[in-house]
Amino acid sequence: MSKHICTRWAFDLASWKPTLSQLSQAVALIQPEERVRLMKFHFIDDFLSSLIGRLLMRKYVSTCSGLELHQVKFARDVRGKPYWVREDINGPPLSFNASHQGNMVLLAGIIGEANDPDFGIGADVMKIEYSGGKSLAEFFRLMNRKFSAQEWKHICRVEHNEREQVKAFMRHWCLKEAYVKELGVGITVDLEKISFSVDTTHPLEEKVTPLVGTSLRCHDKPMDNWHFEEHLLQEEYCAAIAFRNCLPPDHGRFKFLRIEELLVTSPESELEEVQSYCRKALLKPYKRSQKNKE
Known part of the structure; x- marks a missing residue:
């Protein structure tokens, strides 16, 4: 490539x-x-x-x-x-x-x-916060069909406190947005079938090089022609770039x-x-x- x-x-x-x-x-x-x-x-x-x-x-x-x-x-x-x-x-x-x-x-x-x-390239930025009126658990329940079982397993890991769960959620959502923005179709695809395995080699931190080990499967098929970067722009903003x-x-x-x-x-x-x-x-x-x- x-x-x-x-x-x-x-x-x-x-x-x-x-x-x-x-x-x-x-x-x-x-x-x-x-x-x-x-x-x-x-x-x-x-x-x-x-x-x-x-x-x-x-x-x-x-x-x-x-x-x-x-x-x-x-x-x-x-x-x-x-x-x-x-x-x-x-x-x-x-x-x-x-x-x-x-x-x-x-x-x-x-x-x-x-x-x-x-x-092609797609990019997205998300603020790492949840400001909805419902509890975080109820929000996750409503968003259940937007993520794969593997993604939810990572987002809701028992060692994650609420702040870390929100951060993991926003990282995944940011990656999905960057991916579909490069496709140019908006959020109209079956997001549950777009499954990311985020890079966990080290924490996503500000002022360090981005995480680049994230991988993607669509309908359980590896998407080897896609590469991803995850950035922390400030303590409260994560960003993702999708490279096709x-x-x-x-x-x-x-x-x-x-x-x-x-x-x-x-x-x-x-x-x-x-x-x-x-x-x-x-x-x-x-x-x-x-x-x-x-």
Whole structure:
């Protein structure tokens, strides 16, 4: 299996309190249809998460292609997955995926050889918490058909306290999401038949290299053309990357980017329609949890 260059970026929304100027620079980079979609979010948390995801995708394509950020355009395929609308069909193929939850936004991207186009990448991030109204045991009962018997055996190990059970649950869910996001079908497959054996060689910890020994069986068949990375981005966020028909030459950690690395100044950011759009967005409320943190 050929090796591919992999990029792993993350952004912590807690590090950014957007100003009108910064938001205008960001909005000026995205397409009109993306602006329409973003404005439909009720909470500014969701608005900013999705916006950063789109900026990460642009930075990634710009870095790989040499195009300016404002020249990068995206569309969605029949599976609903964003793809780069490229003019140079002779360049190397790219696969990338963005994900966000809570304060965390991430992108994983991989670049291949022109003669090796059949590969892909999926990524997901989950906050390691359970905030439902029911007991954890009742929540697990309701989610029973989403996991294989082997997965439940690991999640509910007797040596796991409640926090460790939640962490094990989120690790498995994150892996399943990353896998189906690369397939581009969403959570519409029989998740009970997608069974992960997570890497238990050492604990999943922050600031160390990711776990890479996780394996997958679908309908009890080994999926040897898939490889996985598990990361702990912060103490409360786990992330997973699914690699199909590709293998990164190294298993590095996610690099956290600053907002300044995603923006460029442009005349369009000064347009009244952009400024008006951003003023309206800044009036959106934060979620209650965010307010409590502040």
